[in-house]
Amino acid sequence: MKDDKTGDDELYQRKPSAAKAEDYESASDETLVSKVQEGDNHAFDILVGRFKNRLYAYLFRLLGNEDEAEEFAQETFVKAYINIEKYRSVARFSTWLYTIATNLVRNRIRNIKRRPRMSSLWSTDINGEDGRWIELKDKSVGPEQEMQRKNLSDIIQAAIEKIPAKYRPAFVLREINMLTYEEIAATTGLKLGTVRSRINRGRMHFKRAMEPYMDII
Amino acid sequence: MRCKKARRLYFLNHDGMLDESKRMKLEEHINICPECAAFVEEMDRSLGLLSDLAQPEPTENFEWNLKRRILLEKSKMARRIGGNYLNEWQWGVKFIASAAAVSIMVLAGVWYIARDNGPAISDAAGSAGTSSQTTHSRAYIPTRHLSLVDLAGRNGSAAVRNVSNDIAGTGGSYQSQYIMPLESSEKASLDSLAWENELLRRRMESLTRENLLLRKMLSEKQSKR
Numbered sequence: 411m412k413d414d415k416t417g418d419d420e421l422y423q424r425k426p427s428a429a430k431a432e433d434y435e436s437a438s439d440e441t442l443v444s445k446v447q448e449g450d451n452h453a454f455d456i457l458v459g460r461f462k463n464r465l466y467a468y469l470f471r472l473l474g475n476e477d478e479a480e481e482f483a484q485e486t487f488v489k490a491y492i493n494i495e496k497y498r499s500v501a502r503f504s505t506w507l508y509t510i511a512t513n514l515v516r517n518r519i520r521n522i523k524r525r526p527r528m529s530s531l532w533s534t535d536i537n538g539e540d541g542r543w544i545e546l547k548d549k550s551v552g553p554e555q556e557m558q559r560k561n562l563s564d565i566i567q568a569a570i571e572k573i574p575a576k577y578r579p580a581f582v583l584r585e586i587n588m589l590t591y592e593e594i595a596a597t598t599g600l601k602l603g604t605v606r607s608r609i610n611r612g613r614m615h616f617k618r619a620m621e622p623y624m625d626i627i
Numbered sequence: 628m629r630c631k632k633a634r635r636l637y638f639l640n641h642d643g644m645l646d647e648s649k650r651m652k653l654e655e656h657i658n659i660c661p662e663c664a665a666f667v668e669e670m671d672r673s674l675g676l677l678s679d680l681a682q683p684e685p686t687e688n689f690e691w692n693l694k695r696r697i698l699l700e701k702s703k704m705a706r707r708i709g710g711n712y713l714n715e716w717q718w719g720v721k722f723i724a725s726a727a728a729v730s731i732m733v734l735a736g737v738w739y740i741a742r743d744n745g746p747a748i749s750d751a752a753g754s755a756g757t758s759s760q761t762t763h764s765r766a767y768i769p770t771r772h773l774s775l776v777d778l779a780g781r782n783g784s785a786a787v788r789n790v791s792n793d794i795a796g797t798g799g800s801y802q803s804q805y806i807m808p809l810e811s812s813e814k815a816s817l818d819s820l821a822w823e824n825e826l827l828r829r830r831m832e833s834l835t836r837e838n839l840l841l842r843k844m845l846s847e848k849q850s851k852r
Contacts, residue, residue, distance in 0.1 A: 458690060466685040480685050484693045491697050492704070563681055584642075585677045591642070610638045613674065620673040 439503040446494050454494075458487055461507055464587060468508065471582040472515050474571045482518075486511040501596050508589070508597040512579050519575055569619035573612050580605055581612025628656045633663050637670065 434442070434456050445453035465486060470479035489510050490497075497506055573581055579598055583589045589597070595605045628636075636653045639645045645653070657664050 455690070458693060462689055463682060463684055466689075467682045470683045476683065479683070480689060483685060484689070484696055487693050488696050488700055492700055562676070566676055566680055585674065586680065586682075606638075610635075613638065613670065617670055617673045620676070621669070624669065624672060 440499050443494065443497055443499075443503050446491075447497075454491060457503070461504060462487075464504075465507055465511060468582055468587050469511055469515065471567070471570050471586055472578055473518075474567060482511060482514050485514055489514075502593065505589075505593050505596050508583065508587070508593075509599075512597055515579070565623055566620075569616055572619040573615040577608045577612035577615065580608040581616065584609045585613070585616075628652060630656075630660060630663050633657065633660065634666060637663075637667055641670075641674065 434453060437445075437453075437456075439457065439460070442453040442457050446457070462483060466479055466483045469482045469486075470476060473479050473482065486507060490507060497503065501509075570578065570582065580594055580600070583594045583597060584591075591602055591605050591609075594600075594609075595602050598605065600608070633653060633656045636645060636649055640650055640653060657667055
C-alpha cells in the first residue's frame with residue numbers, strides 16, 4: 411500500500427482555495443466536465459470522488475471480483491479523462507461513464523469466450539450468447555449451512571452472478587444503480603423495449619437464484 | 628387478464644410506470660390468481676433485498692492509483708506524438724540529403740559530359756599546331772604531318788591537334804591543347820588517340836606510295852619526250 415502521496419500535486423494543479431472549492435462541490439457534473447475540458451484537473455478529482463463508489467459497485471456486481479472491479483473502474487476513469495474532449499452534453503456524464511465501463515466489461519467477456527473451454531468456468535448456451543460463471547457448488551452443504559458461512563451480501567452477489575451476462579448489465583443498472591430506462595438504453599446502446607425485456611428477464615433469473623434461500627432469510 | 632400480461636404489468640408497476648386504471652386491473656387479477664399472487668410476493672421479497680444491499684467500496688488508494696495511471700497514459704501519448712514528429716523530421720532530413728545527392732550526381736554528370744565534348748582552350752594559338760573544334764574527333768597528330776592530314780569531322784572542318792610524338796611513336800613534344808578531364812577517362816582517350824594516329828599513319832604511307840608512283844610516271848613521260 412502506497413502512503414507517499416507527495417506526487418499528487420505534481421500531477422495536478424494546486425488545489426483551489428476554500429471558497430472556490432465550495433463552487434466545485436456545488437457545480438453540476440456537466441459544469442465540472444467543461445472545466446476539465448479547459449484543463450482544470452481539480453474538477454476531474456471532484457468527478458472521480460462523486461462517481462467512484464457507484465461505478466465500482468456496478469462493476470463489482472457485473473464481475474463479482476473486487477480487484478477486477480477496481481481495475482476496470484480505474485480504466486474507465488482513465489479512458490474518460492483521455493477522451494474528455496469527446497464528451498458532449500447530450501447525455502449525462504454518469505451515463506457516459508457507465509457506457510465506457512459496460513463496453514470494457516463486454517470486451518472482457520468477449521475475450522474470455524475466445525479462450526479454450528477447458529480452462530474456463532464460463533459457460534454459454536447453445537447459441538454461445540448467454541454466459542455465466544459456473545459455480546462449483548459444494549452439494550454436501552445446504553442453504554442453511556451456506557447462509558452461516560456467507561453473509562447476505564455474498565448470497566445476493568452469487569445470485570446476481572447467476573444471471574446470464576446478456577441481462578446482467580441492464581438488471582444491475584436498474585435495480586442497484588437506479589438508472590432510468592432511457593439512461594440504460596443510452597448506456598447499453600439498446601432500444602427501450604429491449605432494455606425492458608432484459609431487465610425483466612434478469613429479475614426472473616435473480617428470483618430463481620434466490621429461491622433456495624428465501625425461506626431462511 | 629392473462630397471467631403473462633399480469634406479470635408484465637407487475638414489472639411496470641414495480642418501476643412506477645403503471646397508471647391507476649391498469650394498476651387496479653392488476654390487483655383484481657392478483658386477488659383471483661394464486662399463482663400470480665405467489666409470483667408477486669416472491670418477486671417483491673427478492674427484489675426488496677437489493678434495496679437494502681450494502682454497496683461495496685473501492686480501496687483507499689483508488690484515487691492515488693488512478694492519478695498514477697493517468698500520468699502514465701499521458702506520458703505514453705506524449706512519447707507517441709514525439710515519436711511521430713521525430714519520424715517526420717528524420718524523413719525530411721533523408722529527403723533533403725537524397726535530393727542533394729541526386730543533384731550533385733546530375734551536375735557532375737553534366738559537367739563531365741561538357742568537358743569531354745567542350746571546345747579547346749582558346750590559348751592554343753601559341754602552340755605548334757593549329758586547332759579547331761570538332762564535336763567528336765579527338766585525334767592528335769605530330770606537327771610535321773599537319774599539311775597532309777585532313778581530320779575533317781562531320782562538318783568538314785579540319786581539326787588538327789598536336790599530340791605527343793611519344794604517343795604516335797614519332798617523337799616530338801607534347802602539345803596537347805586539351806586538358807584531360809578525369810583520370811578515369813584518360814586511358815580511354817589515349818587509346819583512342821593512339822588508334823587514330825595509327826590510322827593516319829597508314830593513310831600517310833599510302834599517300835606516300837601514291838606520291839612515289841606519280842613521280843615515277845612523270846619521270847617516264849619526261850624521258851619518253
